[in-house]
Amino acid sequence: MITLHKFSDDFCEENYVLIALHSGLEDYALAYALNRTLKTSLKRSKTDLDISNETSFPIYEWKDELNDRYWTMIVNTSIKDEYLEFDDLFSNETSSTVYHLIPEYKDVDYLLKIEQEEDEIDSALLDSILKIPKIITAYQIETNKLKSKQNLII
Template sequence: MQIHSLTLDDFSSTDYSLIGIHSPVEDYRLAYLLNLHLQLNLKRSDFDIDVTKDNIDAFFSLYEFTHNATENSWYLISNYHKNKVAGNNLSLFSESQTVTYLLPERKKVDYFLKLEGDFNSMTINKTIESINKIPQIVTSYSIDTNKLKSKESLIF
């Protein structure tokens, strides 16, 4: 009798590209700007990405769009979650914040644009050029997913 074991790679889609975006704007504003400039229809997902790290529950906002004709999916994902931590003393400044990152090895990236489906390198490069033309975005670039240590966080 043959035994077959499943690994995490059996369930993950390796057919995706990742674009890192640096921008100080809020996630809903960035989704609006990407919709406007890339002719997308990103909408807030019914669920957030929930990750527990160091006994802290972190929720990362997720916007999604699936192009019906090509069946390509676009996901806008926040890379950080701010946690409010109350201090011991009851002063005006006793509350502080800690930040949890979805991909800790990319702490400087504010958002990720995950592209699932049949995207060639020319399409990805044109998308990056269009994103970089948006005034509210500092920069964007392609990220090699093979070099990411915590890419399991991008499986949802």
């Protein structure tokens, strides 16, 4: 007789806060601005977050051992260029396909994931982020309503 074990969704849940960032800054410039403002040490990961063969998303991460938090900044958009080969007027043209880590939030440029015990963000932290020049807006995303939260498992 085979024994079947099922895990509830709560068993695999991790506590984290997800902040949406809207900014025209490049990823390295945003990581630098966050580091200066929040006194973090976000650094580019050696490996990207690969969702499939077509898509990978740059990651910046930092382990805050003092406050027992793990910070991850992820670019929400990945653009893949594909070369189309046709024997006609438009031969060897390039086509771009845009992928989003969180498709429900296509307009979000970056995601800041903070793994911590509480599932609420300190308002002072959000206020500090909003004071960074070139950040248009920042707000907390309710992660329990996300359909694609499995993409955030790093």
